[in-house]
Amino acid sequence: xxxxxxxxxxxxxxxxxxxxxxxxxxxxxxxxxxxxxxxxxxxxxxxxxxxxxxxxxxxxxxxxxxxxxxxxxxxxxxxxxxxxxxxxxxxxxxxxxxxxxxxxxxxxxxxxxxxxxxxxxxxxxxxxxxxxxxxxxxxxxxxxxxxxxxxxxxxxxxxxxxxxxxxxxxxxxxxxxxxxxxxxxxxxxxxxxxxxxxxxxxxxxxxxxxxxxxxxxxxxxxxxxxxxxxxxx
Amino acid sequence: xxxxxxxxxxxxxxxxxxxxxxxxxxxxxxxxxxxxxxxxxxxxxxxxxxxxxxxxxxxxxxxxxxxxxxxxxxxxxxxxxxxxxxxxxxxxxxxxxxxxxxxxxxxxxxxxxxxxxxxxxxxxxxxxxxxxxxxxxxxxxxxxxxxxxxxxxxxxxxxxxxxxxxxxxxxxxxxxxxxxxxxxxxxxxxxxxxxxxxxxxxxxxxxxxxxxxxxxxxxxxxxxxxxxxxxxxxxxxxxxxxxxxxxxxxxxxxxxxxxxxxxxxxxxxxxxxxxxxxxxxxxxxxxxxxxxxxxxxxxxxxxxxxxxxxxxxxxxx
Numbered sequence: 001x002x003x004x005x006x007x008x009x010x011x012x013x014x015x016x017x018x019x020x021x022x023x024x025x026x027x028x029x030x031x032x033x034x035x036x037x038x039x040x041x042x043x044x045x046x047x048x049x050x051x052x053x054x055x056x057x058x059x060x061x062x063x064x065x066x067x068x069x070x071x072x073x074x075x076x077x078x079x080x081x082x083x084x085x086x087x088x089x090x091x092x093x094x095x096x097x098x099x100x101x102x103x104x105x106x107x108x109x110x111x112x113x114x115x116x117x118x119x120x121x122x123x124x125x126x127x128x129x130x131x132x133x134x135x136x137x138x139x140x141x142x143x144x145x146x147x148x149x150x151x152x153x154x155x156x157x158x159x160x161x162x163x164x165x166x167x168x169x170x171x172x173x174x175x176x177x178x179x180x181x182x183x184x185x186x187x188x189x190x191x192x193x194x195x196x197x198x199x200x201x202x203x204x205x206x207x208x209x210x211x212x213x214x215x216x217x218x219x220x221x222x223x224x225x226x227x228x229x230x231x232x233x
Numbered sequence: 234x235x236x237x238x239x240x241x242x243x244x245x246x247x248x249x250x251x252x253x254x255x256x257x258x259x260x261x262x263x264x265x266x267x268x269x270x271x272x273x274x275x276x277x278x279x280x281x282x283x284x285x286x287x288x289x290x291x292x293x294x295x296x297x298x299x300x301x302x303x304x305x306x307x308x309x310x311x312x313x314x315x316x317x318x319x320x321x322x323x324x325x326x327x328x329x330x331x332x333x334x335x336x337x338x339x340x341x342x343x344x345x346x347x348x349x350x351x352x353x354x355x356x357x358x359x360x361x362x363x364x365x366x367x368x369x370x371x372x373x374x375x376x377x378x379x380x381x382x383x384x385x386x387x388x389x390x391x392x393x394x395x396x397x398x399x400x401x402x403x404x405x406x407x408x409x410x411x412x413x414x415x416x417x418x419x420x421x422x423x424x425x426x427x428x429x430x431x432x433x434x435x436x437x438x439x440x441x442x443x444x445x446x447x448x449x450x451x452x453x454x455x456x457x458x459x460x461x462x463x464x465x466x467x468x469x470x471x472x473x474x475x476x477x478x479x480x481x482x483x484x485x486x487x488x489x490x491x492x493x494x495x496x497x498x499x500x501x502x503x504x505x506x507x508x509x510x511x512x513x514x515x516x517x518x519x520x521x522x523x524x525x526x527x528x529x530x531x532x533x534x535x536x537x538x539x540x541x542x543x544x545x546x547x548x549x550x
Contacts (some may be wrong), residue, residue, distance in 0.1 A: 040522060041514040058525050062515050078524055081514060082498070098531060101498070120495075121532060141532075 008033035012056075013042060020047050027053045027072070041081065045076050048134075051091055066093040071109060083131040085112045085200045088129070094202075101138075105130040107148070113202045120157065123150040126167060130198055140179065142169040142213070151195055153208060164215040170195050173209035181219040235404075236262035236512040237417040237499070238388035239480045239487050240520070241539050243506035248272070249373075249381030252278065252388035255511055258519035262512065263392025267372045268364025269390040270415035273383040274357035275484050279311040280412065282344065283354040283361050285400055291467035292316060292325035295348035299329065306340060306469030319375045324400075326363070326376065327351075338410035338438070351437045351438065352401040359383075361475030364403040384541060387482050389417040396443045408449035409438060411485050418445035419497045420513055421475035428473075435456035448473065452481055460528040466490045466536045467550045478531075480510060488538040495533035503527040508539045534545050 009031050023034055039045055043062035046055055051071030060078035069088035074116060087106045098116035098157055109129040117135035124143040132151045139157035142150050145167040146197045155173035162179020165183030187210050223229050236259035240251050284290040296314050312330035333340055341353055355362035365372045373379050389404035397404050408414035422444040429447055437450050455465035466488045478497035481488045486521050489499055500514045502525045509517045538546040
């Protein structure tokens with residue numbers, strides 16, 4: 001094991017050839033804090049990182065930032081493009097601005113916190129972990145989600161939880177429309193406490209009246225010969 | 234894939250340089266060909282013809298034949314013809330300035346008859362389309378795009394998916410026979426042949442089998458029938474099938490439309506009095522490296538019109 005290096009390392013994305021590899025090598029050599037300047041909305045920043053380290057991108061990033069994260073803490077000081085934290089399995093990503101489409105798509109674990117709004121298809125195909133959005137989410141949030149918690153402190157667009165398989169969606173604001181096979185169920189006190197606990201851990205205080213969206217499970221056993229079934233999709 | 238870009242300036246400025254930077258930043262989206270639609274000074278007394286002659290050895294003689302044909306139609310040469318100077322190239326790009334106020338389709342046919350095989354890239358009072366094989370840097374190196382100053386323009390990087398890889402199939406497309414109408418498109422149309430047959434029945438010609446050319450002709454046809462720029466864009470959202478995000482330009486204006494699923498992205502950034510739009514934000518950051526404070530991501534079915542006067546129209550149809 002190498003020694004822990006507490007002094008933060010400053011990298012410039014403008015000379016960022018093999019930046020992701022360099023960051024992994026730095027972490028393996030003991031670095032615990034990296035700041036990347038001039039991200040300039042570039043794609044694939046901070047993909048495939050592991051912990052323990054805190055990586056801060058001092059600006060906006062492009063597509064797939066923090067994708068395949070396996071334990072790093074990644075802070076994006078401004079906004080992020082498509083697929084932030086896609087397929088991450090562990091760690092934490094915090095976006096202080098807004099996110100575009102497909103935030104946390106296929107994530108399996110860890111936590112993503114977005115301080116602003118998210119675009120469409122947030123948490124599509126999510127299979128674990130927690131995705132917390134302080135603002136609103138666009139249409140098709142929680143599309144085909146399998147597991148985990150999508151927590152929305154603001155409003156949701158149309159087709160929320162479309163083709164939801166399992167997992168939980170929590171929306172504090174309004175829901176423009178539910179997708180196929182999604183339904184709202186009553187939120188128990190126990191569940192509410194658990195979700196508020198996740199929020200407080202991310203510095204989000206306050207009390208929210210969450211609507212709990214789960215799978216209606218009617219698509220689990222789709223009978224193509226049942227004409228009524230086709231009306232549900 | 235493909236990537237599109239547009240920039241609209243309040244004052245005349247380095248439109249060519251900005252579009253080259255934006256397109257080069259999206260090189261990874263396709264480098265089969267790269268093209269630019271550049272709007273310079275609008276002069277109703279002359280037409281600029283941009284064309285590519287696939288046979289460089291015939292380009293000079295055929296240019297004389299084109300000018301003779303223009304005179305036969307009652308027009309004349311307005312300024313010296315110019316040619317790209319690439320050494321050893323098999324093809325030659327021609328820029329003509331002519332005086333002609335007749336029917337544009339007749340002019341296009343006369344040019345094509347005088348110079349067999351020639352590909353007209355654009356005809357307009359201010360529009361100049363230049364498209365060629367390769368990435369933005371190589372097209373700029375050959376054609377000097379970055380020196381172009383003007384009011385606005387479009388750019389496109391192409392990864393050929395739906396039709397062949399050829400210079401004439403690259404974007405932007407000019408909407409023959411409407412001067413100064415250009416389009417760049419990211420996506421695929423699925424009702425291409427249906428619409429093309431309808432337009433051909435009305436007498437329109439298509440220079441290529443590329444679906445994006447159809448959008449330009451389709452929209453220009455609507456406007457020639459009295460629709461406004463904005464109305465034509467709004468109709469297209471439901472009349473075109475497939476996935477699309479396109480930018481349409483005419484003098485003083487750029488517009489955009491997206492299909493109802495909107496998987497093709499457009500980022501719009503307003504920086505001072507300039508509006509820039511591109512498939513990816515990093516393309517805009519190649520021109521404006523600072524953090525962008527005013528960006529928009531058009532929704533599905535959304536239509537935008539940005540006018541040089543500063544007026545913006547937008548609606549989800």
